[in-house]
Amino acid sequence: MTLEELAASLGFSSFPPLFAVALAVALVVGLIIFVPILLRVIEIANYAYSNSRIQVMSSRIIPEEKLKEMIEASSLAEVVAALEATEYSPYLREMMDERSEAIERALNRHTADSYREVATMVPMNFKKILAVLLRKWDVYNIKMILRGVYAERSPDDIRADLVPVGELDPSKIGVLVEARSLEEVISNLDGTPYSRLAESLQLFDQTKNLTVFEATLDKILYEDAWGYATSQPLDENLLSLKNYLATNIDVVNLKFVFRAKRDGLAAGSIEGYLVKGGNLAESLIKSILEVDSVDNVVAALEGTKYYQPVLAAVPEYESTRSILPIELALDGYLARVGKDISITQPFGIGPAIGYLSMKEMEIRNVRTLARGIESGLSADEIRNLIMKVGS
Amino acid sequence: MLDVSTGVALAAVGAGISMGAAAIGSGIGVGIAGAAGAGAIAEDPNKFGTALVFQALPQTQGIYGFLGAVLIMIGTGILGGFAGFEAAANTMAGLVGTTPENAALIMGLAAVGGGLSVGLAGLSAIGQGITAAGSIGAVSKEPGAFGKCMVLTVMSETFAVFGLLITILILVGLKLLGA
Numbered sequence: 001m002t003l004e005e006l007a008a009s010l011g012f013s014s015f016p017p018l019f020a021v022a023l024a025v026a027l028v029v030g031l032i033i034f035v036p037i038l039l040r041v042i043e044i045a046n047y048a049y050s051n052s053r054i055q056v057m058s059s060r061i062i063p064e065e066k067l068k069e070m071i072e073a074s075s076l077a078e079v080v081a082a083l084e085a086t087e088y089s090p091y092l093r094e095m096m097d098e099r100s101e102a103i104e105r106a107l108n109r110h111t112a113d114s115y116r117e118v119a120t121m122v123p124m125n126f127k128k129i130l131a132v133l134l135r136k137w138d139v140y141n142i143k144m145i146l147r148g149v150y151a152e153r154s155p156d157d158i159r160a161d162l163v164p165v166g167e168l169d170p171s172k173i174g175v176l177v178e179a180r181s182l183e184e185v186i187s188n189l190d191g192t193p194y195s196r197l198a199e200s201l202q203l204f205d206q207t208k209n210l211t212v213f214e215a216t217l218d219k220i221l222y223e224d225a226w227g228y229a230t231s232q233p234l235d236e237n238l239l240s241l242k243n244y245l246a247t248n249i250d251v252v253n254l255k256f257v258f259r260a261k262r263d264g265l266a267a268g269s270i271e272g273y274l275v276k277g278g279n280l281a282e283s284l285i286k287s288i289l290e291v292d293s294v295d296n297v298v299a300a301l302e303g304t305k306y307y308q309p310v311l312a313a314v315p316e317y318e319s320t321r322s323i324l325p326i327e328l329a330l331d332g333y334l335a336r337v338g339k340d341i342s343i344t345q346p347f348g349i350g351p352a353i354g355y356l357s358m359k360e361m362e363i364r365n366v367r368t369l370a371r372g373i374e375s376g377l378s379a380d381e382i383r384n385l386i387m388k389v390g391s
Numbered sequence: 392m393l394d395v396s397t398g399v400a401l402a403a404v405g406a407g408i409s410m411g412a413a414a415i416g417s418g419i420g421v422g423i424a425g426a427a428g429a430g431a432i433a434e435d436p437n438k439f440g441t442a443l444v445f446q447a448l449p450q451t452q453g454i455y456g457f458l459g460a461v462l463i464m465i466g467t468g469i470l471g472g473f474a475g476f477e478a479a480a481n482t483m484a485g486l487v488g489t490t491p492e493n494a495a496l497i498m499g500l501a502a503v504g505g506g507l508s509v510g511l512a513g514l515s516a517i518g519q520g521i522t523a524a525g526s527i528g529a530v531s532k533e534p535g536a537f538g539k540c541m542v543l544t545v546m547s548e549t550f551a552v553f554g555l556l557i558t559i560l561i562l563v564g565l566k567l568l569g570a
Contacts, residue, residue: 015397056531
């Protein structure tokens with residue numbers, strides 16, 4: 001059969017019209033296949049620039065080996081010298097003295113600048129998600145202000161401890177810092193997501209314990225973030241955010257429960273502080289609240305992803321009777337989740353979540369290290385306080 | 392009644408698809424890798440070398456497309472215009488024992504097939520660009536991963552090479568090249 005005969009058998013006058021129709025069909029089929037691929041490629045391309053920058057920024061995070069060397073430092077001057085070789089260098093030059101507080105302030109300024117940089121470089125559709133993550137620093141700042149005002153520190157001293165990043169307007173932060181009483185701080189939070197803090201004033205008056213406010217702030221932060229993550233149509237990025245937030249909420253709740261159980265608090269007095277949401281089933285949380293010791297909380301976690309990390313920290317808890325090893329294990333697990341997201345989702349919010357998570361760990365460790373050396377702790381003691389990425 | 396102009400047109404379409412589709416693939420791939428490279432350089436200008444190497448990889452599909460188009464044009468004789476194509480069609484007609492019009496049509500369709508092969512295979516540059524972008528980020532974070540990331544990025548190249556190979560085999564098999 002010739003091409004002309006083939007065309008005739010299909011009802012075409014000659015081969016060229018048959019070829020034209022075949023080409024048109026091929027084009028339509030091609031478009032149907034190619035357009036979704038192209039949309040995905042455009043999405044990936046959006047993240048190529050920002051994620052590559054974030055990866056370079058991540059490469060500057062102090063590696064574990066360097067941190068181990070810094071732990072062996074015999075003075076803060078040695079720590080500062082080691083930090084001179086890192087990206088903290090320009091911030092350290094502004095230090096007036098070599099005290100751990102001065103190092104912390106340098107860390108805070110650097111952190112704020114890094115986060116602001118990440119916030120400006122990410123694609124538009126990620127800015128909202130990043131804002132949810134950066135609100136953690138609003139809560140950190142409010143906690144610092146509450147502690148500062150409670151301890152009657154000067155506004156300048158309080159201001160120096162803040163990390164100027166987050167969603168709160170700098171002018172609002174300025175007003176909060178100038179407040180002279182906790183009531184004034186809380187009334188100045190009107191119109192912000194943290195105005196609900198006023199509900200805790202009565203309880204604070206009874207207990208005089210700042211944990212009341214701090215736990216309420218965590219509750220506001222994570223419940224709002226969880227509400228956002230669960231109310232949006234789920235895409236890959238939101239799924240990762242949801243996974244990360246859920247782990248955050250579980251870790252915050254578990255740390256609170258472990259502390260409460262160590263102090264022998266009853267279920268009724270803990271329940272109101274727990275953040276709603278997360279991965280742990282409500283029934284499991286309820287059963288954990290009913291147990292009467294740290295060991296029983298650990299046993300109740302069997303079957304969850306938190307069991308193994310917590311179990312590994314139990315021997316140290318038993319020898320020291322300090323809850324810190326368990327808290328470090330939970331924080332390490334959270335850092336692992338952040339790191340895993342950055343690996344599994346390189347063209348989305350993964351690297352940003354990984355960076356924010358690892359940076360938080362780095363700041364915390366350098367802060368612990370500086371305070372430890374200043375207080376004359378031994379290298380072994382400091383090592384026990386250092387947070388590591390969970391396995 | 393067919394004349395050689397249909398064959399010439401088809402041969403031109405084949406050469407066009409070869410270069411055009413491969414250029415789309417390379418353009419997108421190089422663009423994605425370039426954006427990642429720019430991000431790395433913005434943070435650390437010393438990453439330019441790494442970025443350049445990875446950005447260059449998705450360009451090869453464009454080169455294969457260009458090579459495929461040139462081979463199609465040489466094989467079908469359209470570099471010599473209508474006269475060149477007619478001469479090639481007459482030679483083919485003699486070789487396969489058909490009319491010059493039919494030979495022209497076969498040559499044109501072979502060119503379209505060859506062009507589609509190398510052109511569509513050239514779209515593998517998009518995937519390669521994505522891997523290259525990921526690799527730029529990975530190598531920026533961990534310079535020791537350069538070799539491994541290079542191997543991963545080069546993988547997509549295989550399909551572009553297969554595409555070009557099939558184009559050459561079509562042209563050689565139909566005695567448009569090397570006869």
